[in-house]
Amino acid sequence: MANLKIRIDELHTDKIIAKGFEFRVGRLIEEWEEEPGPTQMPNIASLRDWDRKLLSKYKPFYLPFCELCCLCTMGKCDLSQGKRGACGIDMAAQQSRIVLISCTLGAATHTAHARHLLDELIAKYGPDHPIDVGGASVYVEAPNIRLVTGIKPKTLSDLEDALEYCEKELIHLLAACHTGQEGDNIDFESKVFHAGMIDHVALEICDIAQISAYNFPKADPEAPLADIGISVIDPTKPTILVIGHNVPPSIEIYEYMKKAGLEDSIELCGICCTALDLTRKTSKAKIVGPLSHQLRFIRSGLADVIVVDEQCIRTDVLIEAKRVHAPLISTHYRNFQGLPDRTKDSIDEIVKDLVSAQVPGVALLDSEKVGEVAVKVALSVFKKRQKFKAIPLEPEVIKDAKRCTRCGNCQRVCPNYLPIPEAMLAVANGNLEPLSNLYEACIGCGRCEAYDVCHQGLKPHSMIVGASRLKMEQDRFKIRIGRGAIQDTEIRAVGGPIVMGEIPGVVAIVGCANYPGSWKDNAIIAEEFLKRKFIVTASGCAAMSISMYKNEDNQSLYEAYPGIFDAGGLVNCGSCVANSHISGALIKIASIFAKRKLNSNYEEIADYIHNRVGAVGLAWGAMSQKASSIASGFWRLGVPVIVGPHGSKYRRGLLGRKDIKEDWYVLDGRTGKRVYVGPTPEHLFISVEKKEEAMVLIPKLCMRPSDTTKGRAIKLYHYIDLYTKFYGILPDDIHLFVRTKADIPTTMKEEVIKVLEEKGWKESEIPSLDPTLLSKFVRVKG
Amino acid sequence: MANLKIRIDELHTDKIIAKGFEFRVGRLIEEWEEEPGPTQMPNIASLRDWDRKLLSKYKPFYLPFCELCCLCTMGKCDLSQGKRGACGIDMAAQQSRIVLISCTLGAATHTAHARHLLDELIAKYGPDHPIDVGGASVYVEAPNIRLVTGIKPKTLSDLEDALEYCEKELIHLLAACHTGQEGDNIDFESKVFHAGMIDHVALEICDIAQISAYNFPKADPEAPLADIGISVIDPTKPTILVIGHNVPPSIEIYEYMKKAGLEDSIELCGICCTALDLTRKTSKAKIVGPLSHQLRFIRSGLADVIVVDEQCIRTDVLIEAKRVHAPLISTHYRNFQGLPDRTKDSIDEIVKDLVSAQVPGVALLDSEKVGEVAVKVALSVFKKRQKFKAIPLEPEVIKDAKRCTRCGNCQRVCPNYLPIPEAMLAVANGNLEPLSNLYEACIGCGRCEAYDVCHQGLKPHSMIVGASRLKMEQDRFKIRIGRGAIQDTEIRAVGGPIVMGEIPGVVAIVGCANYPGSWKDNAIIAEEFLKRKFIVTASGCAAMSISMYKNEDNQSLYEAYPGIFDAGGLVNCGSCVANSHISGALIKIASIFAKRKLNSNYEEIADYIHNRVGAVGLAWGAMSQKASSIASGFWRLGVPVIVGPHGSKYRRGLLGRKDIKEDWYVLDGRTGKRVYVGPTPEHLFISVEKKEEAMVLIPKLCMRPSDTTKGRAIKLYHYIDLYTKFYGILPDDIHLFVRTKADIPTTMKEEVIKVLEEKGWKESEIPSLDPTLLSKFVRVKG
Amino acid sequence: MKGLISEPFQKYEIPGPIKALVISKPKVVSSIIKRAKNPIFIVGHESTKVELNGKKPIDYVIRMAKASDIPVVAVSNTAREFLKRDFKPKALMASMEIGNLLTDPNWSINGKGPHDIALILGITYYVEWVILSGLKSFAYNHLKTISLDRYYQPNANWSFPNLSLKEWYENLEEIARELGVMEK
Amino acid sequence: MKGLISEPFQKYEIPGPIKALVISKPKVVSSIIKRAKNPIFIVGHESTKVELNGKKPIDYVIRMAKASDIPVVAVSNTAREFLKRDFKPKALMASMEIGNLLTDPNWSINGKGPHDIALILGITYYVEWVILSGLKSFAYNHLKTISLDRYYQPNANWSFPNLSLKEWYENLEEIARELGVMEK
Numbered sequence A, B: 001m002a003n004l005k006i007r008i009d010e011l012h013t014d015k016i017i018a019k020g021f022e023f024r025v026g027r028l029i030e031e032w033e034e035e036p037g038p039t040q041m042p043n044i045a046s047l048r049d050w051d052r053k054l055l056s057k058y059k060p061f062y063l064p065f066c067e068l069c070c071l072c073t074m075g076k077c078d079l080s081q082g083k084r085g086a087c088g089i090d091m092a093a094q095q096s097r098i099v100l101i102s103c104t105l106g107a108a109t110h111t112a113h114a115r116h117l118l119d120e121l122i123a124k125y126g127p128d129h130p131i132d133v134g135g136a137s138v139y140v141e142a143p144n145i146r147l148v149t150g151i152k153p154k155t156l157s158d159l160e161d162a163l164e165y166c167e168k169e170l171i172h173l174l175a176a177c178h179t180g181q182e183g184d185n186i187d188f189e190s191k192v193f194h195a196g197m198i199d200h201v202a203l204e205i206c207d208i209a210q211i212s213a214y215n216f217p218k219a220d221p222e223a224p225l226a227d228i229g230i231s232v233i234d235p236t237k238p239t240i241l242v243i244g245h246n247v248p249p250s251i252e253i254y255e256y257m258k259k260a261g262l263e264d265s266i267e268l269c270g271i272c273c274t275a276l277d278l279t280r281k282t283s284k285a286k287i288v289g290p291l292s293h294q295l296r297f298i299r300s301g302l303a304d305v306i307v308v309d310e311q312c313i314r315t316d317v318l319i320e321a322k323r324v325h326a327p328l329i330s331t332h333y334r335n336f337q338g339l340p341d342r343t344k345d346s347i348d349e350i351v352k353d354l355v356s357a358q359v360p361g362v363a364l365l366d367s368e369k370v371g372e373v374a375v376k377v378a379l380s381v382f383k384k385r386q387k388f389k390a391i392p393l394e395p396e397v398i399k400d401a402k403r404c405t406r407c408g409n410c411q412r413v414c415p416n417y418l419p420i421p422e423a424m425l426a427v428a429n430g431n432l433e434p435l436s437n438l439y440e441a442c443i444g445c446g447r448c449e450a451y452d453v454c455h456q457g458l459k460p461h462s463m464i465v466g467a468s469r470l471k472m473e474q475d476r477f478k479i480r481i482g483r484g485a486i487q488d489t490e491i492r493a494v495g496g497p498i499v500m501g502e503i504p505g506v507v508a509i510v511g512c513a514n515y516p517g518s519w520k521d522n523a524i525i526a527e528e529f530l531k532r533k534f535i536v537t538a539s540g541c542a543a544m545s546i547s548m549y550k551n552e553d554n555q556s557l558y559e560a561y562p563g564i565f566d567a568g569g570l571v572n573c574g575s576c577v578a579n580s581h582i583s584g585a586l587i588k589i590a591s592i593f594a595k596r597k598l599n600s601n602y603e604e605i606a607d608y609i610h611n612r613v614g615a616v617g618l619a620w621g622a623m624s625q626k627a628s629s630i631a632s633g634f635w636r637l638g639v640p641v642i643v644g645p646h647g648s649k650y651r652r653g654l655l656g657r658k659d660i661k662e663d664w665y666v667l668d669g670r671t672g673k674r675v676y677v678g679p680t681p682e683h684l685f686i687s688v689e690k691k692e693e694a695m696v697l698i699p700k701l702c703m704r705p706s707d708t709t710k711g712r713a714i715k716l717y718h719y720i721d722l723y724t725k726f727y728g729i730l731p732d733d734i735h736l737f738v739r740t741k742a743d744i745p746t747t748m749k750e751e752v753i754k755v756l757e758e759k760g761w762k763e764s765e766i767p768s769l770d771p772t773l774l775s776k777f778v779r780v781k782g
Numbered sequence C, D: 001m002k003g004l005i006s007e008p009f010q011k012y013e014i015p016g017p018i019k020a021l022v023i024s025k026p027k028v029v030s031s032i033i034k035r036a037k038n039p040i041f042i043v044g045h046e047s048t049k050v051e052l053n054g055k056k057p058i059d060y061v062i063r064m065a066k067a068s069d070i071p072v073v074a075v076s077n078t079a080r081e082f083l084k085r086d087f088k089p090k091a092l093m094a095s096m097e098i099g100n101l102l103t104d105p106n107w108s109i110n111g112k113g114p115h116d117i118a119l120i121l122g123i124t125y126y127v128e129w130v131i132l133s134g135l136k137s138f139a140y141n142h143l144k145t146i147s148l149d150r151y152y153q154p155n156a157n158w159s160f161p162n163l164s165l166k167e168w169y170e171n172l173e174e175i176a177r178e179l180g181v182m183e184k
Ligand code: SF4
Pocket: A069, A070, A071, A072, A073, A074, A075, A076, A077, A084, A085, A086, A087, A088, A089, A179, A180
């Protein structure tokens, strides 16, 4: 898209008279080499057929998290057991409506983030600042944007049109959730997919804008390593803690530090995605950890100033900051925290008020001011403030534990029902270990410490942390910083092996820190598949958790594995918004490797990915509405997503039925013939309880109709191998995945054939297949 | 704003080459006579000070409709009794967050509606179609748009900029509801106000666009009367029923009827706002009634074809339509109802499939096609279809009632806990009356008929309707059709009397049909205040309900009272989107009458309205999220809103504390002095249980600091008169409203002075006052 | 479980984990009132809607209020019925207004220090439900609530279970009687 | 109220108006199983987590399944423990998968017609809660569910109340015993 500038020195029309004005036309969509495909800026109706196709194979199984609806004043309505609400809605439609609200909310959050970021970057770097995601190695700089909107962005301002489109569509989607609108659950699900697709456009806008403007690593497989973990923070220095997702204020803090020559005398550290993105800017920044570290780190008292922007901020951050006497700076109107808006005041006044603790915090909506204020306050406060701590010492923990009556209340309010009472008993007897064993499993939610939970007034979360001092001292790891996009050349190299199935799969380990067990599970899973030569990509909190683990060689996985997008590579794309590079890589496989038209050609690309690209997402600790919209963007591309047990609270799975043969036919694009291809991939969205289940499912859900026999054999190998490793028995559905004998992993011939025989399996002929779900993509010759 | 068209026949720049293209610049904001004020297109932060000012006087009292939060997978969280969620949120912030979700959802629904409507109108009438809301009598055609965005729209396309602004702001607001964002309840409330302000802009866009394009009555106090009520529908004609809010498909039905010469041979009738808007287009259209009539009318079987667009559609409409064998046409992608999208098919094919009942319905996203299909189907179906009914005849009702065991289940699921079991007993004994007495109180929600509610399989709702045949035959009334805006001249005429308090108040009776008692209560309230020479405005379902009542002279109130915006006038503005004319009228009082700057000058205008314009909204049956966003638009202007008891489920009131003197000071704009002005208006948002309470509150909440003594005396008169009428005692807070003896209503001198003496009241000096809440509006002379 | 609980009358009005204790014996109420420092009685329109043996619930309210000198707030449109019975409520308000006032630990209707017990009878079921919910979350530190309504109100601290009309009257009678005989 | 109910173990997992009946006596379960046409047993990882007197809950499952010839679906990662005990579950799946299958009235694991009773033990508490919720809303026409977990599962048709480990074992023992002695 070009920016056409016209200057008119004098203009008379019948309606206006104007002198000397200049205007910018930013709405001309430049033509690429490609004509737009059939679905440019699709609306809710445009891709409904595709969605319904997917949803007829992967039917929603609803798990009402609440049986009531409380959305309007005719309610509450009880929708259980076939009842309908006062507006006529039934349980299935209601659950899907809630999913739509969640995904729209998630996508809106990314879209609003994009809007904010883009406004700020354009103000600072100009609308013509070029998009540069990876120089010559990334020609397809914006696969999601190009695919969905038909825009090929060259400058920051080109992103605005895509963003307006996102905003408009999301408003339509939200409106569909109003009382008295959609009544059909499958149509709600189709709208959920729409939200997801929009979400990935918004994500991509965010990340390519910030990569371009801030010069973050540009698709660099060798992006450097950064420090992560509570104990990487040097307690002898003034410390600024940043929390959130919108990086500009943090970057301005760094810029000010640099300007003032303080780069090495202040610790600049962060939690959540802002931290991830900050390390993409400067090697001076450190990462504390994911969201679950928020409470414990603030309470450690190490931070002298806390700066929050938006998203994934504890909403009680002001209270917690006050407890340790750390001034709070809120930088975003989405998160005012009730603080006075001091944006227009002078820096000296603000600093004075914060340092003197006149006010516990301020709102400051100007990133540059934030930079200066945060640094100045940190320096002053550090001097007068001892590092107040809100975490008890070990003797205190033991003393307190003796008062526990083991009533069980804390366990009963804990999301992970951690066995606190038992651990308290041990502690009372002087053994801290059982309590400290909960350190990695505790998500730091603080619910066990809420008013009236413990009738003895104990603070279990604080006691867990207090009992884990030794562990915290070992909280010191390395993470590869977010590399951004995948190079076109990498895509060309792996496209074939992936589509053939020779690289067994792409596993995207993403999402939040709402883990059901130890945060290390993410790393254990990653390691398993790295060893098995899958491509492992990561982002957000999950990318952090993967680093917070040491392998046999006492290395983090980022040290042990290369950052390339290739078999055995561990690719940290970046913060949550970098998820767009993962979907983008899949789109690029279809477009660059398989040469499918990209411009506004969603269905064909999604059909390609769904049938041929063995990719699967794993969001083990998925917590937020954003996570749900990210997942739904993958669903619309036909990519399966696995979540941990808490993900069951997203209210539904999209599950295939491998026992219904009828569901697993595709069309051969070359002949139009219906071909049975087995349940590949079996599910589109599933929550499982144990990491072993996830590990067995990953290779299984990487199977695709287009697998070559060699590729299928490799995937089957991993599936069977992991299955037997964890369950001690062979899977009973192998026969559904073995098409010809050549599909059988060579090392497993004997056992597998035995199973096949038991199941009465017969070899079928697999024509070399051009699989598609949609008859319009059948191009019968002649 | 002007549309600048430039044609370029050939253009070369360094980036693009283009031939023969034309582009339109629709983004030049034309200057008006006024320079923009300080708040053009305000963002979330811009009006926060104003909001917090209001909210410090009207503090939220939260009424958790549920004590849990279930928004993310860390939940559910129990927030009761001081507990915080896993994200740190507390109950107050959570409740305000839910209010924000509701209002954002409501505003998004109007915004999406506006987008849809505008796209369609621009496509049909061209971007340059002029905005004409009332010719020369309405110079200020778009008070909300001008006030908020600074845009003075001249053509349809000028509205697009305002709409984009709405979309963008709503996305920011929705994002603020995400887990881990805002933590302060008052900041959430400020965002709620922001959503409401945006909502009124969107409403105004909708209505002025459709008034301009469809030539609806243009601010016409003498807009004609239309028929309303179930029995106005002629059962001997083929009947098309339209339901919803987005009128274009319905208008195309009418257009096709006209073209085909069928205007008089088909009944075209509607439910909810589409019906209201359709009567603004043609006198041939009839209104069935508000939302609560949906189920009973469909089940009456009178409709041969049902056409739904969006909003306030029963989500089980397809099931209900099937029961009476009426084909359904869904015209909107927000409400696909799972129907096949036949937009691209030929009309004949679609008609054939619907008439032959091949399919129970279709989705058809092309309004013109809908017009032709609906008419053709109605004609064909009418012939072959008897009017299937799903309502039992009286003997059947009696027979069924005998089976009732009076278990009470139906009552226990009924939103209004109507005493069905008792009525059943009477019916079993042959007396239909108690059951038929429920006819006006039943909101037609159908919950009593849900699966497993009645273990005897009875259908209470249907039986109520079946027992009310006689009543239904009398369901035949007159309503004045929506007149649209208020004329500037009317504003000039009433501005003085309103601000002085001599017209005691403007009562806006608006909102949905979720009434706690008879729908006639709205009319009874309206009549009371018409008699008392208030200005009564109405819109939406409430405007309908007001008509469904006969006064002593057997007239509807629309027949009995004139449609002027003046004392004793009953002003039906139109459908829900016409609520913008009510807020618009208040804004115009400040701008036209009081000459306050309008352009982008929100605070000053709101401050004026809040302190001087005695207006109050009553949404007796407020049900939807839209209703909540409409209310919040009034709140930000400082206008109090009363809702019925179901409105308590909106989760909070904004209540003043008349017992805290400190809260009721204003600044005198001329001197800067703080002046105690009493609790005027006392509340900003309150739910009351009984219509008598609402009636007593209305004049009370019309009091304003600026009332002249004459005006105050009049308002007090109505307050005291209604109070004693309903409660049989004098109010005990008169002393708070009487400033000098001259404030005392002359006819009540004696009693009032007695009360004042008891309370130890002392006369205070009321300087002629220029009241303001904000010090920036103090213009101390010299 | 700390004691007996019941189920909401409007079936879908499901409260959070904490539910009102069921008033198993009328004596529970009278003895709470006896111990209360400054109880307050909030009475709504349902108190005048039913009648049994010539008595309405409001009649019991008046007996109780008189016996224990409890200030009465008449909410919605009940004033007239009180006055008819020669009883002047301390104040007339909307239910939401009195709910709001009760969240303020410094407020009282009679200047006798904060109210510690609120007795509630006769508010529209679902409105009472949310107002009690508001008090449960925003007045829990200083105020306990007792619903004397016919139907179980889970958000109160104590409530009757769902009762027949006759049972309800018996309970009210018994409470009024107990208060009547007590020393004051 | 149709019978005794209890409170959710995770306190905030509040169900709709209909809650599981509490299994007051183990006999309730054994007699339901006896009458069932085609029961199915779904067993998750919590069945192997605790031990008392050398026994794990999975041991009772196996006894019951054997006694009444109930097909067992081992969910999540429990297969190994079954195999260790020389018991081959009929199938291994994720809990969500078996939940989904059970909503289909035409599906059965053994071709013996639709399952009418699902016995559930050992799924993560909150996951079991939502899966039972799914079954409650989408399988209520053909399937009844019995939770044999230690903690009350309100969305089942029948469930134990919250039990101590010892009580739980006693109940399981008694059910296994009853099934063992019954004619089959
Ligand atoms: S949106 Fe529908 S189901 Fe929900 S509360 Fe309102 S009427 Fe009931």
